[in-house]
Amino acid sequence: MGQQEKVATSLAGAVSEGISASLVPIDAELERRYPGDPGTRQPVHTVYVPGNLYDAGTIRSWGDQALKMLDEHAPSAAVFAEVLGLDPALADAVYDRVRAKLEREPVEDLRVDFEDGYGGTAADEDTYVARAARLVADSYKDGTAAPYTGIRMKCFEAPVRDRAIRTLDVFLTGLMENGGLPDGLVLTLPKVTYCEQVTAMVRLVEAFEKAHGLPAGRIGFEIQIETSQSILGADGTATVARMIEAAEGRATGLHYGTFDYSACLGVSAAYQASDHPAADHAKAIMQVAAAGTGVRVSDGSTNVLPVGPTEKVHDAWRLHYGLTRRALARAYYQGWDMHPGHLPTRYAAVFTYYREGFEQAAARLAAYANQVVGGDVADEPASAKALAGYLLRGIDCGALDTAEVAKLSGLTRADLESFAVPRRGDLTTTAP
Numbered sequence: 001m002g003q004q005e006k007v008a009t010s011l012a013g014a015v016s017e018g019i020s021a022s023l024v025p026i027d028a029e030l031e032r033r034y035p036g037d038p039g040t041r042q043p044v045h046t047v048y049v050p051g052n053l054y055d056a057g058t059i060r061s062w063g064d065q066a067l068k069m070l071d072e073h074a075p076s077a078a079v080f081a082e083v084l085g086l087d088p089a090l091a092d093a094v095y096d097r098v099r100a101k102l103e104r105e106p107v108e109d110l111r112v113d114f115e116d117g118y119g120g121t122a123a124d125e126d127t128y129v130a131r132a133a134r135l136v137a138d139s140y141k142d143g144t145a146a147p148y149t150g151i152r153m154k155c156f157e158a159p160v161r162d163r164a165i166r167t168l169d170v171f172l173t174g175l176m177e178n179g180g181l182p183d184g185l186v187l188t189l190p191k192v193t194y195c196e197q198v199t200a201m202v203r204l205v206e207a208f209e210k211a212h213g214l215p216a217g218r219i220g221f222e223i224q225i226e227t228s229q230s231i232l233g234a235d236g237t238a239t240v241a242r243m244i245e246a247a248e249g250r251a252t253g254l255h256y257g258t259f260d261y262s263a264c265l266g267v268s269a270a271y272q273a274s275d276h277p278a279a280d281h282a283k284a285i286m287q288v289a290a291a292g293t294g295v296r297v298s299d300g301s302t303n304v305l306p307v308g309p310t311e312k313v314h315d316a317w318r319l320h321y322g323l324t325r326r327a328l329a330r331a332y333y334q335g336w337d338m339h340p341g342h343l344p345t346r347y348a349a350v351f352t353y354y355r356e357g358f359e360q361a362a363a364r365l366a367a368y369a370n371q372v373v374g375g376d377v378a379d380e381p382a383s384a385k386a387l388a389g390y391l392l393r394g395i396d397c398g399a400l401d402t403a404e405v406a407k408l409s410g411l412t413r414a415d416l417e418s419f420a421v422p423r424r425g426d427l428t429t430t431a432p
Contacts, residue, residue: 033245033292033293034292034293035292035293035294036292036294036421037294037296037389037420037421038294038421039417039420039421041147041396042296042333042334042393042396043108043109043146043147043148043334044108044333044334044335044346044347044350044397045107045108045109045334045335045336045337045346046109046110046111046148046255046298046334046335046336046337047062047107047109047110047111047146047336047337047338048111048113048117048152048301048336048337048338049110049111049112049113049117050113050117050118050119050120051112051113051114051117051118051120051125051128051129051132051151052118052119052120052124052128053119054112054128054132054135055135056135056138056139056144058110059106059107059110059139059144059145059146060106060144061340062106062107062340062343063102063103063106063107063340063343065340065341066102066106066340066341066343066344067099067102067103069306069313069340069341069344070098070099070102070344072310073306073310073313073314073317074317074344076095077091077092077094077095077096078091080094080095080098080344080348081094081095083314083317083318084317084318084321084345084348085318086348086352087352087356090352090355090356093351093355094348094351094352094355095348097347097351097398097399098344098347098348098351100398101347101351101397101398102343102344102347104398105146105147105398106343107146107343108146108147108148108397109146109147109148109149109186109334110145110146110148110149110150111149111150111151111152111186111188112132112136112149112150112151112152113151113152114128114129114151114152114153114154114167115152115153115154115155115190115191116190116260117152122163125163125167126166126170129151129167129170129171129174130170130171130174132151132171132174133170133171133172133173133174133175133177133178134174134178136149136150136175136182137174137175137178137179137182138178140179140182140184141179145182145184146184147184148184148185148186149182149184149185149186150185150186150187150188151167151168151171151187151188152187152188152190152224153167153168153171153187153188153189153190154167154190155189155190155191155192155197156189156192156197156200156201157191157193165204168187168204168205168208169208172208172219176212181214181218181219185219186220186221186222186252186253187205187219187220187221187222188221188222188224188255189201189221189222189223189224190224190226190257191224191226191227191257191260192223192224192225192226192227192230192243193227193229193230193239194229194239195239195242195243195245195246196246198223198243198246198247198251199246199248201221201247201250202246202247202248202250205219205221205250217249217250219250220250220251220252221247221250221251221252222251222252222253222254222255222298223240223243223244223247223251223253223254223255224254224255224257225240225254225255225256225257225261225282225286226256226257226260226261226264227260227261227264228261228264228265230243231281231282231285231286232285238285238288238289240254240285240286240289240290241289244289244290244293244295251293251295252295252296253295253296253297253298253334254286254289254290254295254296254297254298255298255300255336256274256279256282256283256286256297256298256299256300257300258272258273258274258279258300258301258302258303258336259272259300259303261278261279261282261300262276262278262279265278272303273302273323274299274300274301274302274323274326274327274335275323275326279300283297283299283330283332287331287332296333296334297331297332297334298332298334298335298336299327299332299334299335299336300335300336301335301336301337301338302319302320302323302338302342303338304316304319304320305338305339305341305342306320306339306341306342306345307339307341313341316341317341317344317345320342320345320346320349321345321348321349323335324345324346324349324350325349325352325353328349328350328353333393347397347398350397350399351397351398351399353399354390354393354394354397354399354400355394355399355400357390358390358391358394358399358400358404358405358408359408361387361390361391362391362405362408362409362411363408363409364383364387365384365387365388365391365409365411365416365419366408366409366410366411368383368384368387369384369409369410369411369415369419370410384419385419385420387419388416388417388418388419388420389420391405391409391416392413392416392417392420395413
């Protein structure tokens with residue numbers, strides 16, 4: 001620096017102190033309402049399996065069926081790339097990683113379904129729920145569980161409310177009797193219309209925690225957005241934002257229900273899809289409501305299944321791949337998969353998304369971390385946060401390896417996490 005500049009001020013210190021004191025309650029409110037992303041892994045999908053069909057071999061069966069479909073309908077990287085329009089330069093890496101993923105971890109998030117997908121009788125539901133609890137507990141013990149696993153119960157509307165409460169009680173009690181609640185436990189509350197239904201879920205899991213001496217707040221849950229009233233309430237407010245507040249910190253996700261929501265708005269069956277304008281509107285509201293709260297948003301599913309002759313399978317794969325890529329570009333990093341045949345294109349879309357951009361992302365983040373001046377992009381702290389989050393999500397799902405990211409960026413996982421989840425008000429973090 002050159003000559004020392006004279007620094008003058010006009011305001012007394014009491015002014016700053018007074019302003020700071022007046023904002024202390026707001027600081028606390030920001031911390032409570034908007035704690036930021038939890039920094040934990042978000043699964044790339046949720047697989048729904050009917051509660052009456054779920055068994056100990058379900059996850060392995062889905063992986064084996066998906067591999068068999070690849071063998072039959074896309075036996076090489078070149079064929080797979082041609083079907084989906086993949087960049088030939090990425091084809092081998094993506095195809096090999098998809099196969100490896102299907103062999104190692106075919107399902108990232110499993111939901112045993114006791115709502116719309118349940119095909120058993122009402123009289124048998126207790127038995128199926130208790131069995132699901134035992135099998136889920138066993139899978140965590142023997143290492144065959146998906147990273148995240150849980151159930152979708154029925155909703156809290158009057159005709160099925162008692163059944164929903166009993167199903168949740170039987171399932172959670174079964175887990176407790178078989179070793180306790182697993183770390184990856186996820187519960188889904190469907191067809192939520194009023195905030196009071198979310199409050200009721202809070203009271204329900206709160207009562208369970210007290211009954212078993214569990215820490216307060218141990219049990220969280222997802223809110224499934226399937227009704228128009230959950231997006232826009234009768235008073236004109238965004239109900240989904242109020243639902244997050246009503247969850248009292250227990251909401252972990254907002255899941256868009258493609259078909260129930262579309263039907264609620266009168267969209268005809270032929271046009272019910274996750275890229276319909278009505279779906280885009282609902283998910284945009286969900287996304288804004290959840291931003292900064294630590295609650296993640298999930299896209300819905302497609303009901304077009306990759307079954308039948310190869311031509312039909314390829315058509316369904318192209319559709320699913322395109323919808324998944326579209327969702328990723330809109331920052332919906334999770335979706336639903338309803339058939340084993342969706343797994344190859346789910347992972348192909350996710351892996352391509354991360355592999356095609358990771359070199360540039362790593363280079364930009366390295367330049368930012370090392371305060372390199374120049375280049376054709378002027379990154380700032382918010383950009384560093386997005387770049388680090390992108391790389392971490394790629395590593396978590398298997399699209400990227402920690403070593404290859406470190407080689408290009410010079411950053412460790414801890415460095416990436418420091419950029420991706422900075423402390424509130426501290427977006428100036430640089431890696432050591």
